[in-house]
Amino acid sequence: MKILSVDDNPQNRAVLEKALSKQYEITSSDGSEPILALMETHQPQVVLMDIMLGTDYTGYDLVKEIRANSAYNNCEIIFISALTSSEDKLNAYGSGGDDYIAKPVDFQELREKLRRVELRQSERDGLKDMYEMASNTAFTSMQQASELGELVTFFTDNLEVTDLEILFGNIKQYYANAGVKCCVEFRVANEYYQYPKETISDLEREILELGRSAKRIVPFGSNLLFNSHACSMLVKGIHFNDDEVIGRLRDNFAILLTIVDSRIDFIEEQIEKRSIRQKAINSLKNQLTDDFSTIKSLCLSQDEQISKLVNDLSQAVQLKIITLGLDEEQESELMGLVDETKEVVAETLGLSFVLEDKLKSITERLKAVE
Incomplete structure (x- = not known):
């Protein structure tokens, strides 16, 4: 003293x-x-x-x-x-x-x-010392609460996100709030998507590719590589002197990776559902197209048969008129009935053409369905 x-x-x-x-x-x-x-x-x-x-x-x-x-x-x-x-x-x-x-x-x-x-x-x-410890503990607790709050906000803000570009933008903003930068690779439906598309370097691409088979967290220098089955996130420029802060950020970034994983899994499920739906639509389109072609062929065949029957009937009536000994009035009446039958048949054939046009229109519309 x-x-x-x-x-x-x-x-x-x-x-x-x-x-x-x-x-x-x-x-x-x-x-x-x-x-x-x-x-x-x-x-x-x-x-x-x-x-x-x-x-x-x-x-x-x-x-x-x-x-x-x-x-x-x-x-x-x-x-x-x-x-x-x-x-x-x-x-x-x-x-x-x-x-x-x-x-x-x-x-x-x-x-x-x-x-x-x-x-x-x-x-x-x-x-x-106790006061300083309590103050530090309180500050750390508030900091942790704030950081967890940001994670919760990220989770809720991305519940409806299905666009990878938007998802990356939100990840980038989260890391910016933490004072670091990042680049990301999403792995969706056997496809690889790396961001930021315009500015990512070749070396960063290679590092993200290595993440496909690396362990969950790979530290190197002031950088950390976080990996999962669905995503790799390269976090750059972690320049903090406090090991406790670095440890806390590392834990938070790992939680973020888990949240992103769940989002990617959801997006992949949606892609798979859309694929299944598209296959079903294509199958239905093909089946309907085939069915309409069959109907069209049947209609054409039926039209030909009806036309032939009417023509045969007309010729048969004309031959019979000679042998039946009908007078002129009876002959005229009988031929009138034949002509009326032809008109009815012609109208029926006209309806077939309308049906054919409608089937053709439906077929074209089915081809346009995605």
Whole structure:
């Protein structure tokens, strides 16, 4: 413990130094030097202050100067004086003193007071350490809560994302908030997508490709490579001096990789579902096209058969008219019936052409379905 002794009597200073120097680091002054300069130079934990210094200033004045400077709030001041009245002691206490010893000094009493000062200093230091530890813990907890909050935000913001470009943009922003940069490779449906597309270097591409078969976390220099079955993320420029911070960020980045994995798995499922749906649509298109072709062929065949039957009927009627001996009126009536039949058949054939056009239109529309 450092002690500053202020006394205008050199004999008193010498006695104090001899009595205390083996146990403490003691510096003496006659009070003529500026007290704050002495405090700044020696940084004492205890000041032993005489009251009557033989100058324009008293010990009270010097102590008031010390107490006016908050840098020395924890420095304890013990007055040592031949002035022993209650008024003197009250003045000493009022000026900022912590204790008082009358001259001639009882060194056993002084050592006991210094021992108590050491004990209080130790308690204060312990409390200070506890406060700093609590403050650091609280700050770390708040920092962790903030970082976890960012992970939760990333998760919720990407619940509906199915576009890899957008997903990378959100990953990039997350890392930017953490003060680092990144490049990413997504592995989706046996295809590889590397970002940022325009600025990724050949070396970064190679590193991401190595991630396809590397362990989950690969550190090298100020970089970390995080890998999974669906994604590799190269995190660049982790320039932090605090190992605890680096460890925490490493854990957070690993959690981010897990979140991205789940997103990629979802996107892959959607791609697979779309593929299955497209195959089903294509199969249906082909089946309907074949069915419509069959219907068209049947309609054409039926039209040909009907036309042939009507023509045969017309010819047969005309031949029979000659042998039946019908008069002109009967012959005209019978041929009228034949003509009406032809008209009905023609209308029916016209409907077949309409049906054919509709089938053709449906077939073209099916071909356009994706």
